[in-house]
Amino acid sequence: MTEQHRFDERIAQEIAIEPQDWMPDEYRKTLIRQIGQHAHSEIVGMLPEGNWLTRAPSLKRKAILLAKVQDEAGHGLYLYSAAETLGCAREDIYQKMLDGRMKYSSIFNYPTLNWADIGVIGWLVDGAAIVNQVALCRTSYGPYARAMVKICKEESFHQRQGFEACNVLAQGSESQRQMLQDAINRFWWPALMMFGPNDDNSPNSAQSLAWKIKRFGNDELRQRFVDNTVPQVELLGMTVPDKDLRWNEETGHYEFGEIDWHEFNEVVAGRGLCNEERLAAKRKAWEEGAWVREAALAYAAKNVG
Numbered sequence: 305m306t307e308q309h310r311f312d313e314r315i316a317q318e319i320a321i322e323p324q325d326w327m328p329d330e331y332r333k334t335l336i337r338q339i340g341q342h343a344h345s346e347i348v349g350m351l352p353e354g355n356w357l358t359r360a361p362s363l364k365r366k367a368i369l370l371a372k373v374q375d376e377a378g379h380g381l382y383l384y385s386a387a388e389t390l391g392c393a394r395e396d397i398y399q400k401m402l403d404g405r406m407k408y409s410s411i412f413n414y415p416t417l418n419w420a421d422i423g424v425i426g427w428l429v430d431g432a433a434i435v436n437q438v439a440l441c442r443t444s445y446g447p448y449a450r451a452m453v454k455i456c457k458e459e460s461f462h463q464r465q466g467f468e469a470c471n472v473l474a475q476g477s478e479s480q481r482q483m484l485q486d487a488i489n490r491f492w493w494p495a496l497m498m499f500g501p502n503d504d505n506s507p508n509s510a511q512s513l514a515w516k517i518k519r520f521g522n523d524e525l526r527q528r529f530v531d532n533t534v535p536q537v538e539l540l541g542m543t544v545p546d547k548d549l550r551w552n553e554e555t556g557h558y559e560f561g562e563i564d565w566h567e568f569n570e571v572v573a574g575r576g577l578c579n580e581e582r583l584a585a586k587r588k589a590w591e592e593g594a595w596v597r598e599a600a601l602a603y604a605a606k607n608v609g
């Protein structure tokens with residue numbers, strides 16, 4: 305039996321592929337790309353919320369937000385470790401992100417303008433992330449699947465605290481309700497874009513599905529998110545900014561309007577509202593942290609001998 309054959313059999317039988325197992329080069333490359341992008345998203349994703357740490361409206365909200373932002377850093381670290389099991393160096397993929405040669409999620413290139421944005425990010429953005437990541441708990445690469453289990457538990461807390469913060473605003477004054485609706489209006493479509501291009505325009509999906517790296521197509525997960533979330537928007541007494549949204553009794557799903565793919569492509573190409581600001585912040589942090597890395601290496605070298 306060839307190595308390829310053994311690999312195909314393990315995929316067919318849903319036996320996880322582990323770091324020491326033989327795997328096709330393209331499988332390894334695809335995983336490094338996806339896990340690397342995922343890790344970068346967690347790390348860059350700390351910035352829009354970090355912006356509100358000093359301005360949270362109460363000590364309770366500040367403590368929750370601080371914990372959430374720290375969780376995102378932890379998720380990034382698990383994911384860089386998972387990527388490293390495939391033989392890449394985290395410094396290398398991190399540098400590629402800083403140079404704009406590796407992507408991170410489009411969603412983090414939108415600004416956080418008011419406090420409601422923070423609730424809406426927890427509720428909608430982490431809500432979308434969970435739909436995608438619950439599916440990845442069964443991805444075929446063992447270290448990635450195991451990282452997802454813990455990450456999903458934490459994301460679930462993030463989503464709930466976001467919805468709870470939105471619920472407080474929804475029951476507040478007229479201007480608080482308007483602030484919430486405005487945040488929903490700005491984040492709804494970018495949240496739908498998180499799932500990636502339509503399946504017809506997704507160059508990686510077919511192979512990733514065959515390898516069971518992805519367990520569902522981009523459109524199916526996006527539909528699941530819409531179906532889950534529209535009733536939550538209604539529960540808050542808010543509206544979805546989509547004139548084409550309607551419930552289809554026959555299919556048991558919501559129909560929704562066309563995503564602005566031009567906007568999506570622009571943001572992914574680096575021309576979104578905050579792309580430059582986000583990368584500049586990460587480059588500054590990397591440069592200013594040089595002394596910490598040097599000190600840690602010197603300390604480790606001293607303690608080896």
Ligand code: ACO
Nearest residue numbers: 338342345346408409410433497498499500506507508509
């Ligand atoms: N933002 C930025 N880039 C995107 C996005 C997005 N929302 N969606 C797709 N892309 C990129 C893909 O990375 C791919 O680029 P590449 O081939 O140059 O690497 C290209 O657009 C085409 O898309 P697909 O062929 O559909 O790519 P893929 O099969 O990788 O599917 C998806 C994209 C669904 C995002 C997948 O990579 C995935 O599930 N990743 C893990 C989850 C993740 O990264 N979440 C990050 C946000 S959640 C959070 O951090 C809180």
